[in-house]
Structures are given as C-alpha cells and as structure tokens.
Amino acid sequence: EAGVTQFPSHSVIEKGQTVTLRCDPISGHDNLYWYRRVMGKEIKFLLHFVKESKQDESGMPNNRFLAERTGGTYSTLKVQPAELEDSGVYFCASSQDPRVKYFGPGTRLTVT
Amino acid sequence: QKEVEQDPGPLSVPEGAIVSLNCTYSNSAFQYFMWYRQYSRKGPELLMYTYSSGNKEDGRFTAQVDKSSKYISLFIRDSQPSDSATYLCAMIEDDKIIFGKGTRLHILP
Numbered sequence: 001e002a003g004v005t006q007f008p009s010h011s012v013i014e015k016g017q018t019v020t021l022r023c024d025p026i027s028g029h030d031n032l033y034w035y036r037r038v039m040g041k042e043i044k045f046l047l048h049f050v051k052e053s054k055q056d057e058s059g060m061p062n063n064r065f066l067a068e069r070t071g072g073t074y075s076t077l078k079v080q081p082a083e084l085e086d087s088g089v090y091f092c093a094s095s096q097d098p099r100v101k102y103f104g105p106g107t108r109l110t111v112t
Numbered sequence: 113q114k115e116v117e118q119d120p121g122p123l124s125v126p127e128g129a130i131v132s133l134n135c136t137y138s139n140s141a142f143q144y145f146m147w148y149r150q151y152s153r154k155g156p157e158l159l160m161y162t163y164s165s166g167n168k169e170d171g172r173f174t175a176q177v178d179k180s181s182k183y184i185s186l187f188i189r190d191s192q193p194s195d196s197a198t199y200l201c202a203m204i205e206d207d208k209i210i211f212g213k214g215t216r217l218h219i220l221p
Contacts, residue, residue, distance in 0.1 A: 041213070056206070103157070
C-alpha cells in the first residue's frame with residue numbers, strides 16, 4: 001500500500017511569490033493533517049481536515065496560508081505571498097485512528 | 113516553559129550498547145505518549161505509543177512513561193547502525209501532536 005506522498009519534495013521561491021504544496025494521503029484515511037518544521041524549532045501542527053472539512057486550523061500562522069482538501073482526497077497548502085519566515089519543511093500526515101498518524105516525506109520550502 | 117523538552121544531542125554510542133532517550137513535559141493533561149523515528153530527508157515514523165504511565169516493549173524498543181515526574185523514556189537494546197536517526201518524543205493534545213525537538217542518535221559500528 002502506498003504511503004502518504006507529497007509534491008514537490010523541494011521548492012525554492014522568491015519572497016512575494018506563491019507556492020502550492022500537495023499532499024496525497026493514504027487511501028481511505030479521513031483525517032489529513034499539515035505540520036511544519038521551521039529550522040531549529042519543533043515540528044508544529046498547522047491544521048486538520050476530516051474528509052473535506054477543516055476540523056481545526058488553529059495552527060495556521062496567518063491568512064497568507066490557505067489549505068484545501070478537494071472531495072476529501074488530496075490536499076493543497078498554498079502560501080501567498082511567501083515570506084522569508086515561511087521557509088521550513090512542511091509535512092502532511094493522514095490517519096484513520098487519530099493516535100496513529102502516517103507522515104509523508106515532507107516538502108522543503110526555501111524562500112529567498 | 114516549553115510543553116515538551118528534549119535534548120537535541122547528538123548522542124553517539126557504540127554498536128550493541130543500550131540507548132536511553134528522554135523527554136520531560138509540562139502539561140499533566142497529556143494522555144498519549146509517543147516516540148517517532150525520523151531518518152534524514154524522511155517524515156517521522158511512529159515507533160511506539162503508550163497510554164498513561166507504565167512500560168511498553170516492542171522488540172528491542174521499550175517505552176516508559178512516568179506521569180508523576182512528567183518524564184518519558186525510550187530504551188533501545190542491542191543498538192544497530194540502522195538505528196541512527198533523529199528520535200522525537202511526542203504527546204497528543206486535542207488530536208494535535210505536540211513534538212519535542214528530537215534527539216539525533218549516531219550508532220558507531
């Protein structure tokens with residue numbers, strides 16, 4: 001069975017540009033999460049989807065970040081416009097049992 | 113005070129040694145305690161989770177939780193070079209994972 005996949009693996013953009021990250025969860029997993037690790041910090045929660053609905057977006061840093069989950073399948077996370085402090089590794093995770101989350105390999109975002 | 117404190121290391125031990133990794137936490141409401149392993153350029157992989165205080169063993173790995181001290185540990189017996197990775201302790205709060213910073217572990221052949 002395929003795991004959680006994320007695209008792209010690495011993105012380098014200039015400040016002010018837009019970037020869209022994609023996550024494909026494990027098939028059948030209703031729960032989808034986005035997390036982020038900024039350099040030198042812990043991995044931190046961004047938001048949680050249950051199917052296509054946002055269950056909790058308390059970790060989203062500001063309104064430059066927009067997450068969607070079309071039809072309860074894949075999810076996208078758009079950053080517009082990107083700022084330097086948005087650089088980090090963005091992880092997606094999916095689960096059926098909330099205690100057991102399967103993480104993707106992450107997208108490394110570099111904003112220059 | 114950070115919710116979860118974890119020594120970032122690096123920790124280097126010879127192959128075959130017993131490894132002890134530890135975390136402390138501040139929120140007494142945490143119920144589920146987990147250890148993740150993360151290899152370079154990969155996502156975190158759940159190793160073990162435990163509920164409340166006590167020990168849980170899985171092969172060479174033992175997770176220990178002491179809620180009275182707010183202290184959790186992961187022991188790795190007969191360590192192998194393939195165990196070299198970053199180990200993250202984590203707790204669940206309202207379905208969100210609260211991670212420690214992770215400890216980088218190097219097993220020397």
